[in-house]
Amino acid sequence: MRLLNRSAGRISRHRRGPLAGLVVLLLGLVLTGGLYTAFSPAQAESTSDEELIAQGRELFLVGCSFCHGQNGEGISTARDGYQVGPSLVGVGAAAVDFQVGTGRMPMANPGQQAPRKKPVYNEEEIAALAAYVASLAPGPAIPSPEDYSIDGLSEEEREEAISRGGQIFLTNCTACHNFNGAGGAMPRGGYAPTLHGVEPKYIYEAMLTGPQTMPTFSNGNLSPEEKRDVIAYLGSLEETPEYGGFGLGGLGPVSEGLFAWIVGIGGLVGFAVWIAAHSTRSSKIKEGAEA
Amino acid sequence: MSLDTSKVASTNGTTAATASKPSKIGGVATWADDRLGLAGAMRKNLRKVFPDHWSFMLGEIALWSFVVLLLTGVFLTLWFNPSMGEIHYEGSYDQLRGITMSEAMASTLNISFDVRGGLLMRQMHHWAAMLFIASMMVHLLRVAFTGAYRKPRELNWVIGCLLLLLGTLEGFTGYSLPDDLLSGTGVRAADGFLKATPVVGSYMSFFLFGGEFPGDSIIPRLYIVHVLLIPGLLLGLIAAHMLLLVYHKHTQWPGPGRTNDNVVGFPMLPVYAAKAGGFFFIVFGVTAIMGGLLTINPVWKFGPYDPTKVTAGSQPDWYMGWPDGLLRIMPGWESVIFGYTISWNVMIPILIVPPLMLVILMLLPFIEGWITGDKRDHHLLQRPRNAPTRTAVMVSLMTFYGLAWAAGGNDLIAIKLDLSINQITYFMRVMIFLGPLIAFIVTRRWCISLQRHDNEKLLHGYETGVIMRSPDGGYSERHLPISDTAAYTLTARDRDEIYTVDGDTDSNGVTAPGSRVQALRAKLSAKMYEHNVQKPTAAEIEEAHHHAEHEHALEAGLDHPADGHQFDGHSDHTVEEAPLRGGH
Numbered sequence: 001m002r003l004l005n006r007s008a009g010r011i012s013r014h015r016r017g018p019l020a021g022l023v024v025l026l027l028g029l030v031l032t033g034g035l036y037t038a039f040s041p042a043q044a045e046s047t048s049d050e051e052l053i054a055q056g057r058e059l060f061l062v063g064c065s066f067c068h069g070q071n072g073e074g075i076s077t078a079r080d081g082y083q084v085g086p087s088l089v090g091v092g093a094a095a096v097d098f099q100v101g102t103g104r105m106p107m108a109n110p111g112q113q114a115p116r117k118k119p120v121y122n123e124e125e126i127a128a129l130a131a132y133v134a135s136l137a138p139g140p141a142i143p144s145p146e147d148y149s150i151d152g153l154s155e156e157e158r159e160e161a162i163s164r165g166g167q168i169f170l171t172n173c174t175a176c177h178n179f180n181g182a183g184g185a186m187p188r189g190g191y192a193p194t195l196h197g198v199e200p201k202y203i204y205e206a207m208l209t210g211p212q213t214m215p216t217f218s219n220g221n222l223s224p225e226e227k228r229d230v231i232a233y234l235g236s237l238e239e240t241p242e243y244g245g246f247g248l249g250g251l252g253p254v255s256e257g258l259f260a261w262i263v264g265i266g267g268l269v270g271f272a273v274w275i276a277a278h279s280t281r282s283s284k285i286k287e288g289a290e291a
Numbered sequence: 292m293s294l295d296t297s298k299v300a301s302t303n304g305t306t307a308a309t310a311s312k313p314s315k316i317g318g319v320a321t322w323a324d325d326r327l328g329l330a331g332a333m334r335k336n337l338r339k340v341f342p343d344h345w346s347f348m349l350g351e352i353a354l355w356s357f358v359v360l361l362l363t364g365v366f367l368t369l370w371f372n373p374s375m376g377e378i379h380y381e382g383s384y385d386q387l388r389g390i391t392m393s394e395a396m397a398s399t400l401n402i403s404f405d406v407r408g409g410l411l412m413r414q415m416h417h418w419a420a421m422l423f424i425a426s427m428m429v430h431l432l433r434v435a436f437t438g439a440y441r442k443p444r445e446l447n448w449v450i451g452c453l454l455l456l457l458g459t460l461e462g463f464t465g466y467s468l469p470d471d472l473l474s475g476t477g478v479r480a481a482d483g484f485l486k487a488t489p490v491v492g493s494y495m496s497f498f499l500f501g502g503e504f505p506g507d508s509i510i511p512r513l514y515i516v517h518v519l520l521i522p523g524l525l526l527g528l529i530a531a532h533m534l535l536l537v538y539h540k541h542t543q544w545p546g547p548g549r550t551n552d553n554v555v556g557f558p559m560l561p562v563y564a565a566k567a568g569g570f571f572f573i574v575f576g577v578t579a580i581m582g583g584l585l586t587i588n589p590v591w592k593f594g595p596y597d598p599t600k601v602t603a604g605s606q607p608d609w610y611m612g613w614p615d616g617l618l619r620i621m622p623g624w625e626s627v628i629f630g631y632t633i634s635w636n637v638m639i640p641i642l643i644v645p646p647l648m649l650v651i652l653m654l655l656p657f658i659e660g661w662i663t664g665d666k667r668d669h670h671l672l673q674r675p676r677n678a679p680t681r682t683a684v685m686v687s688l689m690t691f692y693g694l695a696w697a698a699g700g701n702d703l704i705a706i707k708l709d710l711s712i713n714q715i716t717y718f719m720r721v722m723i724f725l726g727p728l729i730a731f732i733v734t735r736r737w738c739i740s741l742q743r744h745d746n747e748k749l750l751h752g753y754e755t756g757v758i759m760r761s762p763d764g765g766y767s768e769r770h771l772p773i774s775d776t777a778a779y780t781l782t783a784r785d786r787d788e789i790y791t792v793d794g795d796t797d798s799n800g801v802t803a804p805g806s807r808v809q810a811l812r813a814k815l816s817a818k819m820y821e822h823n824v825q826k827p828t829a830a831e832i833e834e835a836h837h838h839a840e841h842e843h844a845l846e847a848g849l850d851h852p853a854d855g856h857q858f859d860g861h862s863d864h865t866v867e868e869a870p871l872r873g874g875h
Binding site for chain 1 (some may be wrong): 300324343344345346347348349351352385386387388390403404410414418421422425426429472473566568569573574577578581583584585586587588589591592593594598600601602603604605606607608609612626697700701702703705709710711712713714
């Protein structure tokens, strides 16, 4: 205590010194600055968020606004009900991440459907675009890996999740995407794309935002857990081997019929020709004589 | 051909031959023959002669795949439980564990994952079913295109058509048994077809399902149809089909030594027993390889049937694909008569056209026989080109079938070829009428052109490929006469005889009874043979050969392989004595 008093006294002696004010000011600044950095990271991101949104808006004006309008409000054509591009107000970051991340947007050319292709923008640019569109109005956010991963579950829970996901998949998805996730036809040249090799994040976002002709499976319709289970089921299909051998594209009886005729009947007729050509007594020379 | 002299006595012996002690096998055979009396029948039938041609073995594929079906089918019945009782699946397949399903579905999964060799047997059974019906159809085409269905084989043709119908029904019932999503969708469609029948539809549906769809009796009922009723009928009809084949004797291609009254070929024992037996193992082997390597109907991915679920790519097996295709391209026509809906959109493609096609198919030999008025027995086959109208009718029917069949896979055609499913439908709606017509005209003219080509070969010989330049600068190709064997084979066909009505009115001007029908018959007969090219007469061939002789001087040296210098004096290598073509 005495020591403390002594050192306090010593500092106190300088309290009216010429540099005291400056030192206190510096100390105060360091303290506030340090506390600020330590305790308000959210605040820190929000400043760079604004930058991100600004950057996204730049990209948007160059790459997207031609169809979606300069403020993402969409552009209508002269024909009623037809649009050059729909409004993006309220579609949320998830929709942008899905459409741009899978390369569907920007569209290479107008058509029945935007196909999946190599993405045009890199990850940061996609994040910027997503941030900009999300800033237009509230909408679904980009899901985090915990939303669609079953890694955190116990073995038993995982199995349950997979079989539950299978039933949800067969009820809601197979009508268009086929029992195997191989995809199917939609009217007028449209199609439900294959789900093989599609990243879990994009499957989750597709369910959440309902891109193109796909219906939206909102969280009230399929809960986040149910979406996660569907993704787990699809993952399990890709992990399990093809028990029956070569899967023939997983397209159902049409490709089976094709193989029955080409491999089966084709092969067997070939064998019939072979057997008939090999006789006990060869008549080949005579046959060769026929013109 | 060298003579087999081992069976010929080497000397004229002076002592009488004595019977040696019978061998043990001979003793058993004698014992059996004394009691069964089979030796007589066996002696005749084991030496029965069959002609040799690859196309005569197509029906055999059907027979052997049926045997594979019986063998694998018996295996499957040992574990399959045809019950619609609900249970929770607790087997080896993770993704469905704990799911409620029928016992039929659970036992199918059990066969696939927990019975040793079960999945192989299931897949072999399914592949063999596909091959069974496919081989029946290629066999049918062979018979039709060669005119083998003419008298006396019309009834065997009808039996064959019934086999095709029964095979299709057998396939459909088998497809429905596992009670997976695809099966159930198929049964649901069948229920819709029944209900589309006017007046009695809903009664038939309730009768079949034992109440409202799906009920709990359809699987046991289809099971007994699948394992007992239809296989029994199939076995009986296959037996009848083959007994008639033996009774009629097999048809053969015309050629030297082959007439309408003999069969040239090899005996059952040892040649055909070996060939046919070997072919069985090949069919079994191909089915086993397909069953082992190619997935067919992965029921575990479809999951149990549930009326609330459906999957893209819900198609029937291929043989039901063409009615499905007709259904897919049919406009949605319905009419309401006295408050009752008549569903033309289902009736026409399912309940009217397929049975009609089957009747047309069965009647083909009778219609043809009536038009031609041909009452002779035919054991020699016709080349398709020598019956242009028949060939064209078959190709036309095939085109109809093929287009309807393709329409059944319209969704997969759309996604795999980047087409619009709507435009495929519009295209098919037109082509289903236009396609068969175009096919008929093209095929008929094609056949007639081939007939002309045959006559060219008979009269002017074959094209040697040697181009000649005459002294005044014109170019021509040398022709050489074809061999006698080839000429015989080409001319071994009848001239077409157009059916004519002899005097439809008597001397008093009274029309003979039924003369209008006869006139129609004569008209059809004339139309059928119109433009057909008849084989040249002997005099015409003689004349053509005489004409050719005058050019023979130019053809000197053409009895060895042509090298292009036969006629220009620049032939600078020794002439080998090899004939240019077999006979010359």
